Amino acid sequence: MAKAILVSLAVVAFLATTSFSAFIQLGPFYFSDNTLPWVEARQACRDTNRSLVSVDSADKDRNLVRLLRASGNGAIENSTVIKGQSWSSGHEVAEGVWEWDSTHEPFFYTRWFVGQPDALDDINCVYLATRGVSDLYWRDANCSAAMHFICE
Numbered sequence: 838m839a840k841a842i843l844v845s846l847a848v849v850a851f852l853a854t855t856s857f858s859a860f861i862q863l864g865p866f867y868f869s870d871n872t873l874p875w876v877e878a879r880q881a882c883r884d885t886n887r888s889l890v891s892v893d894s895a896d897k898d899r900n901l902v903r904l905l906r907a908s909g910n911g912a913i914e915n916s917t918v919i920k921g922q923s924w925s926s927g928h929e930v931a932e933g934v935w936e937w938d939s940t941h942e943p944f945f946y947t948r949w950f951v952g953q954p955d956a957l958d959d960i961n962c963v964y965l966a967t968r969g970v971s972d973l974y975w976r977d978a979n980c981s982a983a984m985h986f987i988c989e
């Protein structure tokens with residue numbers, strides 16, 4: 838009995854520490870099927886030799902929005918590949934100092950949603966908002982929140 842419980846615990850521990858992310862590809866971008874906190878999402882991208890997406894230029898931003906709109910009858914929310922709010926590699930290295938983790942570049946290009954980012958100590962990671970008219974505008978959230986994510 839005790840042995841069976843130990844084996845069960847070992848299986849649960851294995852499942853808890855291993856990500857089984859599946860992705861749908863659209864152009865150079867890979868959209869996760871599952872949700873993870875930011876650090877785990879970053880690792881899930883690394884596990885496939887990719888990085889969390891860095892929206893570090895207007896061209897890349899436009900391409901991402903264009904591809905998603907095309908896959909969703911003109912609306913990102915209708916896209917068949919993006920499942921919801923999605924982590925990017927953007928995060929704060931110090932309060933008010935934003936960086937693309939994948940490239941370690943500061944934010945030169947930005948497309949924050951109105952009123953964003955929140956200037957809060959525990960809100961330090963950037964996600965791309967898909968709901969309503971958000972159109973992948975950037976918002977910051979607590980990095981421990983489980984969200985979908987985009988690798989490249």
Ligand SMILES: [Ca+2]
Pocket residue numbers: 929932933955956957958959960961
């Ligand atoms: Ca913050």
